Amino acid sequence: MNEIFRRPVSQIPPPPGTTQAGDGLPRRKWTGEEVQRMIEAGIVEHGERFELIGGDLVAMAAKGNHHETLKSALNDFWIRARAADIRVTPETPLRLDPHCEPEPEFIVFPAGMKPGDVRGETVLLVVEIADTSLIQDHRTKAPLYAAFGVREYWVINARSRATTVYREPGPSGYGSRVELPGDALLVPLLAPSLAVRLADLDDE
Numbered sequence: 001m002n003e004i005f006r007r008p009v010s011q012i013p014p015p016p017g018t019t020q021a022g023d024g025l026p027r028r029k030w031t032g033e034e035v036q037r038m039i040e041a042g043i044v045e046h047g048e049r050f051e052l053i054g055g056d057l058v059a060m061a062a063k064g065n066h067h068e069t070l071k072s073a074l075n076d077f078w079i080r081a082r083a084a085d086i087r088v089t090p091e092t093p094l095r096l097d098p099h100c101e102p103e104p105e106f107i108v109f110p111a112g113m114k115p116g117d118v119r120g121e122t123v124l125l126v127v128e129i130a131d132t133s134l135i136q137d138h139r140t141k142a143p144l145y146a147a148f149g150v151r152e153y154w155v156i157n158a159r160s161r162a163t164t165v166y167r168e169p170g171p172s173g174y175g176s177r178v179e180l181p182g183d184a185l186l187v188p189l190l191a192p193s194l195a196v197r198l199a200d201l202d203d204e
Contacts, residue, residue: 027056031098051093051102053144066158067131071105073201074129078106083193086124089115096120096148102141105129108191120148124190131158142166146174152189161198 071090078088088108092115093101108125109118126145128137137155145153146169153166153174161182167189168175180186183199 029054029056029099033098053102053140054100067129070156070158070161070198070201071129074106074127074196074198077196077201078194081193081196083191085111086191086193087111087113087115088194092116094118094120094123094126096144100144100148102144104141108188108194120145120150123150125152125154125188125194126150127154127156129156129158138164142177143173145169147171154186156198163198 075088075090082088086108087110088106090106091103092107093103094107095101095116096119104126106125106127107115107118107123108127109115109123113122128141130137134155134157142153142155146166149169151167151169155164155166157163163180163182163184163186165178165180165186166174166176167178183197185195185197187195
């Protein structure tokens, strides 16, 4: 008999908080409004880390020290550097459609808009800082953002501070992908006041 069936009920470990659906099986697509109602009803707890991608609730990767240090430094730098006509908001859902609300590290958008009203075609820059999520941020997020018209998308490696800059979105992905080292000057196409050299942020 399997070891788990010989244990008292009190010693059986709880089921994992995430699961992976079988290939080819149909799944119900959730909307952002439905997820919000589940949170309000206590079905989903406040603070649970997941994103709504294509109607699925996708668990977000754990964030290490490199990730949090860089995010904090970049946030402080951009608060001081940003021009008056733009806003920078960290860790807020980007509502691409009713079934898709990723939560990037930063979104940059015109100052006249509220974060909840920003969409793929109106966001000026989307930034993901990747520690354990590099593969997902490139393979899943890049084509997703491109399909919804996000004009510029950065994936920053939290450890090396190397950055991949995606531009020229289209239905089949981004037309331009450039890899830049950590000491390169990064200049957002639509928000040039946020130009930053990530290697210098430790001195901020």
